Amino acid sequence: MRCLPAIFIHMSNLSRREFAQEFTKLLAAAGLATGLPLNAQPASLQSGAQAPALGPSVSKRLPGDDRMVGIQVGAVSFVDEGITPVLERFAREVGINTLFLATYSYGRGIAGRQVPGQPLPDHGKQEYDTDYHGGNFARTHEQYYAHTPLKKIQAPDYGDFDVIAAIIPEAKSRGMKTFCWYEDSFRRDLEGLEPLLEVTLSGKRASTACFHNPGVQAFWQALTEDYLRSYPIDGIMWGSERQGPFGNALGASAGGARHDPLEISCFCRFCESEAKSRGIDPQRAREAYTKLAALVRDSRSGTRPADGYFVSYWRLLVQYPEILAWEKLWNDGQKNAYKNIYHLAKSIRPETAVGWHIWHNNSFSPFYRAEQDYKEFRDYSDFLKVVMYNNCGGPRLASCIDSLSHSIFADLSPDATLDLIYKNLNYKESKLSDLPHSGLSADYVDRETRRALAGVQGADKKDSADKAIKIWPGIDIDIPTGDNEKKTQPEDVRQAVRAALNAGAHGVILSRKYSEMRLANLRAAGEALRA
Numbered sequence: 001m002r003c004l005p006a007i008f009i010h011m012s013n014l015s016r017r018e019f020a021q022e023f024t025k026l027l028a029a030a031g032l033a034t035g036l037p038l039n040a041q042p043a044s045l046q047s048g049a050q051a052p053a054l055g056p057s058v059s060k061r062l063p064g065d066d067r068m069v070g071i072q073v074g075a076v077s078f079v080d081e082g083i084t085p086v087l088e089r090f091a092r093e094v095g096i097n098t099l100f101l102a103t104y105s106y107g108r109g110i111a112g113r114q115v116p117g118q119p120l121p122d123h124g125k126q127e128y129d130t131d132y133h134g135g136n137f138a139r140t141h142e143q144y145y146a147h148t149p150l151k152k153i154q155a156p157d158y159g160d161f162d163v164i165a166a167i168i169p170e171a172k173s174r175g176m177k178t179f180c181w182y183e184d185s186f187r188r189d190l191e192g193l194e195p196l197l198e199v200t201l202s203g204k205r206a207s208t209a210c211f212h213n214p215g216v217q218a219f220w221q222a223l224t225e226d227y228l229r230s231y232p233i234d235g236i237m238w239g240s241e242r243q244g245p246f247g248n249a250l251g252a253s254a255g256g257a258r259h260d261p262l263e264i265s266c267f268c269r270f271c272e273s274e275a276k277s278r279g280i281d282p283q284r285a286r287e288a289y290t291k292l293a294a295l296v297r298d299s300r301s302g303t304r305p306a307d308g309y310f311v312s313y314w315r316l317l318v319q320y321p322e323i324l325a326w327e328k329l330w331n332d333g334q335k336n337a338y339k340n341i342y343h344l345a346k347s348i349r350p351e352t353a354v355g356w357h358i359w360h361n362n363s364f365s366p367f368y369r370a371e372q373d374y375k376e377f378r379d380y381s382d383f384l385k386v387v388m389y390n391n392c393g394g395p396r397l398a399s400c401i402d403s404l405s406h407s408i409f410a411d412l413s414p415d416a417t418l419d420l421i422y423k424n425l426n427y428k429e430s431k432l433s434d435l436p437h438s439g440l441s442a443d444y445v446d447r448e449t450r451r452a453l454a455g456v457q458g459a460d461k462k463d464s465a466d467k468a469i470k471i472w473p474g475i476d477i478d479i480p481t482g483d484n485e486k487k488t489q490p491e492d493v494r495q496a497v498r499a500a501l502n503a504g505a506h507g508v509i510l511s512r513k514y515s516e517m518r519l520a521n522l523r524a525a526g527e528a529l530r531a
C-alpha cells in the first residue's frame, strides 16, 4: 500500500462520498474487500455483481481518470458531420467524457457554424449559415411554458432534429455525459418578448430581458423544467454575459467604449418596484445615472473636471449611493435566475449537476470581478465554468483597457491603466501594444484557476470539502479575433490545458463551439490531457 499517500493527496479536494468511492476503487484494484456501505461503492461493485479481480478496467485507473473533459458543441455539427463521426473523434482524439450541448441560444457564440467572415475550420460544411436563426434546439414541450409569454422558441434551423434526444443514447453508449448548455440571449422579433425587455435610462426598450420581470424568471424555469423532465440529462449549465448599469455606464468590458452611457438598464417598472421595496428612490437613481453618463461623455471627449476624473467619479458615488444600490439591485436579479434554476433543477432531480458559465469580463473589469463572489456561488452551484480564454483574452483585455482609460481611469494613460488593472487582477502579461497579437499566457490560466479554487473553498475550511464546488476552466480553442490579432496555435492549447490541470482544476471545458475549432488545436487538448 505504498501508493496510498499519493492518492490521499489527490483526494484532498474530494467530498466524503467521493473519497469513499475512490477508496473503494483503490481497495478493489488491490484485490481487497471493503466494509463501506453499498451506496458508497462504485456502480461496478453494486447490484450483486462480483467484485472484479485485477481486471484491466480497474487496474488501469489513474487519478486523472475522474476529471471532467468537456466540449461545447452545437446541433449544427451533428447535422453537418454526423453524430457517430463527431462523437468518435471526441472520444478518440481528445478523450471527451462530457458533452455541453448548445441547446438554446439566439447567439452565434455557441451555436451555428463559424461566424461569417472568419475562416472556416477544417471540418464540417464549408459554407456559412448566414440564415442562422437560433432558439431551442431540442423539442419544446408546451406544458412547461404556462407562466411565461415566451413560448415560440423552437429553432427552425434543422427541421425536426432534436439535439438532446438524438445525442443522449449515442453519448451514453460511449460513456459520455450530456449537459444542456443554454444562455441568456433572445431575438428582438421573438413573440412575447417586448414587455419583458429592459428599459434604458433614456426610456427605450433594450434588447435584453429584465431579471426582475416575473415573466423572465418564469421563462428560465420553464426551459430548465422542460430539459429535466423531458430528457435523462446529467447536468445543466446556464450563462448570462451581462452586467449591471454601473459597469455598462463606465464601459467596463471589451467593446465597452461603444456603450452609450444613457442606454444602460434597467429602469423598468419591475425594477422601480423592487427599488422602492428596498427604500431606494428611483428618481434619485435616474438623476445619479444621468450625471454619471454626462461624466463618462466628458471623460471620453477629454474634458477634464477641475478635480480630475477619478475624484469626480468617486464624488458621485458618495453623493449618490443610489448608483451602487441600483447596480446591486441588477445583480440580485441575475442571482435570482441562478438560484431559481438551481433549486428547481434540484427539486426535480437532485443528482443533476447544476452550474454556470462565468463571463470573460471577470478577467478584465475589477468592477465586474467584485460582483462575481465565488464563495457566494457555493450556495447555488455544483460547478463553475470560469471563462479563461487566453488567446482572445489579449485583444479583449486591450479593448477593455481602451474603454476604462477613457472613463473612470482617464487620469491615467492607457499603459498606466493596464498596469493598474494587472495589479488589481493579479496578472503579469504583455504591454498594451503587444496584447492584441500576443494574447494572454498560460500563466493567466494558472492564476485564474487557483483564484477560483481558493474562492470556492472559502475561509471555513472545516466544511469546505463537502461544500466545495468544481472548477472547470473554459479553454479557448479558435475563438474568433480580428485581423492581426492572436490566433490559437496547438501549443497555446496544450499549455492552457496543462496550466488549468496543474493548478488543480477538476476538469476543463473546451470552448466555445466545435464548429469553429481547427482539428490540430482540438487534438492538442487531447495531447495535454493524456500527458
Ligand SMILES: [Zn+2]
Binding pocket: 198, 199, 210, 211, 212, 213, 266, 267, 268, 269, 270, 271, 272
Ligand atoms: Zn427591469
